[in-house]
Amino acid sequence: MPEPLVDHIIAVHDPARPLARAVGSVLNYTRSAVRVSVVCHNTDPGAITRNLGELVHDERMRLLTIEDGIPSPAGPFNAGLEAATAKFTSIMGSDDELQPGAIDSWLALQRRAEADVVIPRLAHARGTPVATPPTRPFRTQSLDGLRDRLSYRSAPLGLVSRERFGSLRMMGGLPSGEDVEYATAVWFSGARIAFDRRGPAYLIHDDAEDRVTFATRSIADDLEFMRRLLGGEVVRGLDARQRTALVVKLFRVHLFALVHNRPTVELWSVAERTALALGVQRCIDAAPAALTFLSQADRSLVDAMSNPHVPDRQLLAAAVRRRRFGRPSTLIPRTFGRLLAREAPLRMMAASMLVRVGR
Structure with a gap:
């Protein structure tokens, strides 16, 4: 050939x-x-x-x-x-x-x-x-x-x-x-x-x-890539805006999914909650500004994820609420000045809709 x-x-x-x-x-x-x-x-x-x-x-x-x-x-x-x-x-x-x-x-x-x-x-x-x-x-x-x-x-x-x-x-x-x-x-x-x-x-x-890709593993195993990523040479080479955009994505796509994919209290333990809180803290340490782009509902979930002492049912309820897309709490950042920012929910959702229809 x-x-x-x-x-x-x-x-x-x-x-x-x-x-x-x-x-x-x-x-x-x-x-x-x-x-x-x-x-x-x-x-x-x-x-x-x-x-x-x-x-x-x-x-x-x-x-x-x-x-x-x-x-x-x-x-x-x-x-x-x-x-x-x-x-x-x-x-x-x-x-x-x-x-x-x-x-x-x-x-x-x-x-x-x-x-x-x-x-x-x-x-x-x-x-x-x-x-x-x-x-x-x-x-x-x-x-x-x-x-x-x-x-x-x-x-x-x-x-x-x-x-x-x-x-x-x-x-x-x-x-x-x-x-x-x-x-x-x-x-x-x-x-x-x-x-x-x-x-x-x-x-x-x-x-x-x-x-x-869809297998259920421990939180620590699922987040090992993030530990290595955030401590690695590639992320160290990003500027502050790039690093912030990456961390916003890590919250929305990876960290929030960990809770969504474990929807019952039986799937949670002290060790899992501790590993989850550690993953959240690593992201915050890498790009503190990332939190300002998240919706009110997202931030409530982050608060629950960050504290292993928050009851499991409260954590799971926050995960359900942040997926009620279209409600004000999922569209408006807690930091209101970020409302029209590129990484904030309004522009993100609009861009996602346009990709869906091939625009």
């Missing part, structure tokens, strides 16, 4: 995954020179081969293996990145798929914009659009990490220039959040970033019973 333009990396740890769906969505519907690297992680390559069926004979397909005994997607993704030789790399979960022509569309936009990075439109497989990142309206080229709120796209999906970012790797050994530092480094690099906001989507499936 000719030298590929794109090395598309799919990590798989379980032969029962719908891997043929993921691989077929690339090989069957891409005209450009692409190579799919399926990285078998702590699993039998023979079983993966059987899963792929006839697709395994495609010259654009290769199997890589890694045995590290670590239940983290960082290992196989990093192995795929190490083996890449193409101009661009792209990563993908084994449960997901691309709409027909997605990679061709990304490459066409890359050529028009002379971009280092192209991010795809995301949608759930059932058809619901994913409203991230909540960029400036209609923006498809020359995106900016701060002005286009790129931190809300946690995973570096799409095309990433190997010349510009070939040395970046996922955080090793983490059960989740391994890609956040990688993405943060890309979004705030000053690179030329384009958004294929009306092109074929990257489709997220949730039909695997044990999907790693």
